[in-house]
Amino acid sequence: MSQISKLALVVLLVTASAAALAEAIDGTIKPRSPNWAAIIMFGCFVLVTLGVTRWAALKTKTTADFYTAGGGITGFQNGLAIAGDYMSAASFLGISAQIFADGYDGLIYSTGFLVGWPIILFLLAERLRNLGRYTFADVVAFRFAQRPVRLFGAFSTLAVVLFYMIAQMVGAGQLIKLLFGLPYEYAVMIVGALMTAYVLFGGMIATTWVQIIKAILLLGCATVMAIAVMASFGFSLDALFARAVEVKTALASAEGMSQPEATARGASIMAPGNFIKDPVSAISFGMALMFGTAGLPHILMRFFTVPDAQAARNSVFWATGWIGYFYVLTFVIGFGAIVMVATDPTFLDSTGGLRGGGNMAAIHLAQAIGGDLFLGFVCAVAFATILAVVAGLTLAGASAVSHDVYASLIRKGNTSSDDELRVSRVTVVGLAAVAIILGILFQKQNVAFMVSLAFALAASGNFPVLLLSLLWKGCTTRGVVWGGMTGVLLALGLTVLSPTIWVNVLGHAEAVYPYTSPTIFSMPLAFVTIWVVSVLDRGSRAVVDRAGYLEQRVRAETGIGAATATSH
């Protein structure tokens, strides 16, 4: 595996030289000049994770190792890995930036991202572990006709993974351009190359440990930042809020607002504001976040990495705790940034905005707290965060292609482990290339929009399909496929007709679908379609489908016959 050490060297050299190059040639856009502390610390992260990958590569022999780390991850480890998979740079930088700009509204986002986890625990996690091996389509297809169900599973997995991946790649490119002074295309390519190395050689074992390391780093640095903020206010949240309101009021009057207007603007950060425009969009968005979490293929896949249902359950408990704790920290960090960043002219550009754009609030706060060295550390952690998330996404996409499409459909199960492994590795390289190209093509796209679309698709397709196939006896192959496709296509269609695409991108005067999120219609319609089609299904397959429920239920509830862990 000396390829890995060579790759590490190449990545370091490219990072360093491209940074220097960007500094030399880029006079017009003027990204931040390279932060050497950040580059060195990021280099350390790359070296450590590639070392882990090398170790993982030696242990990755079968498809079970590659897709699920042989089922040998403990509940606690998997909880951290799930947190590492789920806490994206978008949530760290995006939510703290939103709190920096509007205060309270960021908290609404955070709660939405968290409340899907208990639902996963109560309704899905243990059943998934008891019935599935590698992909969520294993679980849905348990008693149904393999071909149509797996085709749907692969289609919806790739749809969700691609939109989520574009968001991460674009975010990565923009972030790294700002943090390290690298050109956008280089940044996207470095992310693509590293994630390919992790997944290609180390499979799920490497991906899991990259996610665990990243989760610990991210939680650690967010904790330090939150404690530093709280310490300067005598550990009184109320004092922090009071000062933040003062700062926002002063900034508003400096912009020329009258005194009552400025006071109202200042007070507005302590209450819900314009984030939620109308009740329909509010509920729809809430549904997308809550149920979308329960349908994300790269998250569902993590439940197959533990030895049994008990460990799956424990991993959600740990993940919920870590993720919830993280959102509380980002709340403090956002308010800390209002007080410590918005008042310091070194962090502001000539127009009074944040240097480097709105997403940089947490990054500037790091510098205000701990100087260049801590800034470098936080930058490196932000980069690591993106890497861990894209690695998980790539693995989920690759397993859908190699396990659901190739092994189960094309070869109808008659394939060797080596053969299937080869296909998934080719897919990994293909997906990485697609991710890099899409990342460059969609450079100007709104990242938050892409993420919410991925959640809407997962909530409208995977979630209804999974829930009804697990819990409803009458569910049939036809119902699942028709309902799932209806949900996914309707969510996509309504999104195209919504203001974001129809008006802002396509330039029409008025949106056909006036709300910001499709889920309030697409998700219930998916449930109804599954139900109606299943009830009306008179085919011979439907008889088999319904008859299979009893045994599936016993297995799901007791864990009898569940795939066992391979020992390491």
Next chain:
Amino acid sequence: MVMPLRKIAEDPCYQALVARRARFTWALSGVMLVVFFGYILVIAFNKELLARPIGDHSTTWGIPVGLGVILVAILLTGIYVRRAKRDFDPAARALVEKYTSE
């Protein structure tokens, strides 16, 4: 070894376990849904309720309510894990053992 899945499905112990667990998980899911969508509906229809300061502090009612939603989510997962370990796991294990020894 082949387990008699259909026989287990007819076992009253199995049926009791499944019913107990279903009641509990749906109840907890219901609590989470009511708490979260209640929060969203308050934001959608009555923002002022959350904008009111607590006493003469700067902190508004929205802060404990929002952080409370996060806390409820974590607590509910804890409650489920505890009950599952004490009640559902031993019941499921007993069931599997009963049919393994036969």
